[in-house]
Amino acid sequence: MRETPVTPVQVTGTVLTTRRVDAYHALTVVAPGIVERFRPGHFVAVAVGGPGTSMLTRRAFSVHDVKPDYGGTVEFVFTAGGPGTAWLAERRARDTLDLVGPLGRPFPLPRDPVTCVLVGGEYGSAMLFAVADALQRRGCRVDFVLGAASADRVFGALRARRMGETTTLTTEDGSLGMRGRVTDVLPGVIADVRADAVYACGPMEMLRGVTAVAVEFDIPVQVAVEERMACGIGVCMTCVLPVIGDDGVTRMVRSCVEGPVFRGERVRFDDVGTIPFDALGAPGGGTRHAG
Amino acid sequence: MRETPVTPVQVTGTVLTTRRVDAYHALTVVAPGIVERFRPGHFVAVAVGGPGTSMLTRRAFSVHDVKPDYGGTVEFVFTAGGPGTAWLAERRARDTLDLVGPLGRPFPLPRDPVTCVLVGGEYGSAMLFAVADALQRRGCRVDFVLGAASADRVFGALRARRMGETTTLTTEDGSLGMRGRVTDVLPGVIADVRADAVYACGPMEMLRGVTAVAVEFDIPVQVAVEERMACGIGVCMTCVLPVIGDDGVTRMVRSCVEGPVFRGERVRFDDVGTIPFDALGAPGGGTRHAG
């Protein structure tokens, strides 16, 4: 289930369409070069603010969709929160946008036609449809579990209903589907569909819960994590989290190049935001100065 | 010949039209509040770069024209040089623009119907037409002398020809009018039209020359100077130049509030960019530390 990394490219793309999808914004950008290389799970890093901006760092967004139109388009879905995403929300058709991608380790796909549950939280659902598509082309059965705080934040429910054998929705306020969280319904879904694997994308807390459920059922789980990123290409070392390697050693690995997709049980979710004392090079283990 | 200062206002205006005029860009902005207060010689300070910009300071532009349309419009003319003016050059109709104005001391106007020569260099000509208009409404005769490096940088030649009794053009490369500088032709014009006063706007070097000519003819000269400005409203103290007061004392005065219009012979052009030793508070005169 390993994929060889692809070489990212930098592209000055043109915005083709902008749309609102409930609480989210979606931008489709003509970005040839990225599309050919794309695999489900990849993300793009987008320059924000335009010339003379005070915003230095790119923003990372999972690729929602790619299409061959106009030489290749990339669509991503986002919430307008801070100044960078607020700027993106103001882009209009024909504006240019500077993207680097595709980035990161994509989702590994099973060789056999197995049954997969795809779990998405908030905008995390957006990246799952490309995964579903790839799985279905390999003959896999796909079931969705999508959740969010409220109905307007559940992304892609309709498309999930079209693509999935079953689709289970949850909202914390009960405004759509079951009241509660994806992890409340996931055990039932896994049992019902007799799932062989889980793919998940969403907030860290959700990924932790999803992984716990998959581990309980003893089925593989692939999660796409999200850490604060300054570069997206592996050079700044800001996006690390503790992950257990094949050799059993915990390392602080970069979620932008070694991830964002990891085997769920390898991620030390409880220790995210810390340096576990037994991590390679942890203070106490090596030199003591702080640098 | 003194005017009482007006209170400036801050306005978020809307760009009405953009146009190219030879080497220059012109923006007309709907900016009610500024228009009512406008007098010839005023300038506006424009915020550049948009939200999240790294450019902190406003850019100063002389007002070329005001019109009562749409509640009041302001037009200014500029060269796209540095990053702020480059950004302005990309503005389109319906974009918003944040202006503070009208700023500065306007041109004092003579009480009697005298003959005035209006001298403009490069985009400095742009502000002269409002002066000409005000002078003509007082029954003054107006003659123009406009110059620049080359034909495409002479601003407003046609309009000058329409408004002025005579119009003399100069270019350094001879591509329009006489080859040379405005100061080469100015003595002839003053003599021919028997001018009573001179109004001038343009590069500092030109203003120095124009002032020298006027002094030679012993007629009053009003010049609009240009110094690097960070605020335009008198609070930053960066835009100073040495000017001799009514009491004969040289002071470092702010060109944004005490100017930009000064009596030419009061400006110590040779000492611009220095603190003349005899200026009030010059080092040696007062405390010695540098702060």
Place this chain on the structure above:
Amino acid sequence: MPVDMRTYLGHVELANPITTAAGCAASGTELAQFFDLGRLGAVTTRSITMAPRAGRPTPRMAETPSGLLAAVGLQGPGVDAFLARELPWLAQRNVRTVVSIGGGTVAEYTALARRLTDAPGVTAVEVNLSCPNIEDRGRVFALDGAASAEVVASVRSVMRYDVPVVAKLSPDALDVVSVARACVDGGADALSMINNPLGMSIDTDAMRPSLAAVTGGLSGPAIRPLAVRCVWQVHAALPGVPIIGMGGVLTGRDAFEFVLAGACVVAVGTALFHDPYAGLRVLRELEEILAARGFHRLADAVGLAHRPPGATTRHRTDFEESPL
């Protein structure tokens, strides 16, 4: 519910925590064209010197990314003209006035303080320590704890007891906490930080320094991380000392950042060059932010980011008395 925005600089109460930064509001009359200065917590004057000063030659300013480099050189009318015209003008309008003073020797600062001590309308004195000490080869006072303390102690000794003396520190000091401590030991009632770090830019067309003075002070949002760090460090070391925080405040969010770091007063400087209403706008935005987060009093937010991880916010205790 409106937020109680009152704050204290030593014993002096200010109606709200926003002031102008020294040297960024000229004589006050310029901004008064736009709004009533009395609506600010205080106005801080430019640094007043004994004699009139013509300042530095031009160019005095250059724009840098999210910053401004300036070398004005304390241009000003001198203390006589200040006391004759500028201070009375502010006093007549009931503007709370923090008078900044600058000097080249301890004696000059002391003489300035003496001139101010009987002047009506002085809310506080801010000692601008970023002036070259002409008795120490032009070395800036603020870089040296002992020299700073000497100035502060001398000013404190001649200043009226009920007028707080504020020491203004520089981020260029090797250890801002030790300078802060020296000033407090010398009698400073409050601390103000940061003055501009020394910077420079080169005009790549002229291939010369952009400023006539070669180097200048860097201000604006570019320096905010340095300023927040200084306020944080000093508040951690000296939690009881009131701090006027400044450096790149453009919005209420920025002011709130300083408050959370430990400032009980926030000064707005370079932002005024862009937006004459910046002080009022920052005040309004800060109040909105406090209200949105459930604070009833500004004072409850001061230094709040220092609480230990896991601790609840102090103002939550207020919820017991409220219907929330």
Place this chain on the structure above:
Amino acid sequence: MPVDMRTYLGHVELANPITTAAGCAASGTELAQFFDLGRLGAVTTRSITMAPRAGRPTPRMAETPSGLLAAVGLQGPGVDAFLARELPWLAQRNVRTVVSIGGGTVAEYTALARRLTDAPGVTAVEVNLSCPNIEDRGRVFALDGAASAEVVASVRSVMRYDVPVVAKLSPDALDVVSVARACVDGGADALSMINNPLGMSIDTDAMRPSLAAVTGGLSGPAIRPLAVRCVWQVHAALPGVPIIGMGGVLTGRDAFEFVLAGACVVAVGTALFHDPYAGLRVLRELEEILAARGFHRLADAVGLAHRPPGATTRHRTDFEESPL
């Protein structure tokens, strides 16, 4: 006519003056996906430490106006893994490699230098002095001229004679010129500046410091005026010492600013996070700027902004040999 972009770091010739800044290009392989690293004058490694280091907890980064605050904590594989994998990979590709080293004691720096002295492919060693000195209560070496000089002298004494030792300085020093002088007296062949000044930001939603490490290093264009000032001051005091200038270089114009201030090599750091091609782009833009101004050689522009007012530019003398 193409501009001669060669430059020298001590005795070592570089084909052009652009390098990556330490810690901003990871192991080199990441950028090599985008272009051939050999096209840069040099690549500077992250600061190599004796043992592997896991670095600081996350969040490690926060964006500030025109700046980036980061606290990575020298995460890296340790010198063994570096020598086994990273350095040979660079050497095989004929990449000029400046190896940055970081330590907590003089002995650790010295041990690192000893490990490097026989390793093939070390073009120069850059001593990252912005590490806490564990023998001096964690005080950063770069703030103290004597401590810096001791590290430099020790590294110089064990390093191969033909490998230049570069001392990397911090703008947080009280007087960067005196630290520079101490390092040169200690044997530094060149100086590199600036490392990141200490900054901080607060997440106003969480009302906590943005970084897990509380404070971090500020980089990017925000600090360029501080960096240009340091390069200018040091070049003025020590005109013969080669300087690697850095701090907020985004464009060829910015690199030219450092060259005019006195740098003969320019490092690109934070810009790489935004634009993986930044190094090459800056090089191309710098060459275009030099050509447009009539320079035939980069060397003629180094420190040119220091010429006395009224002096013609040095490179004009070249016109005698040219048809211009």
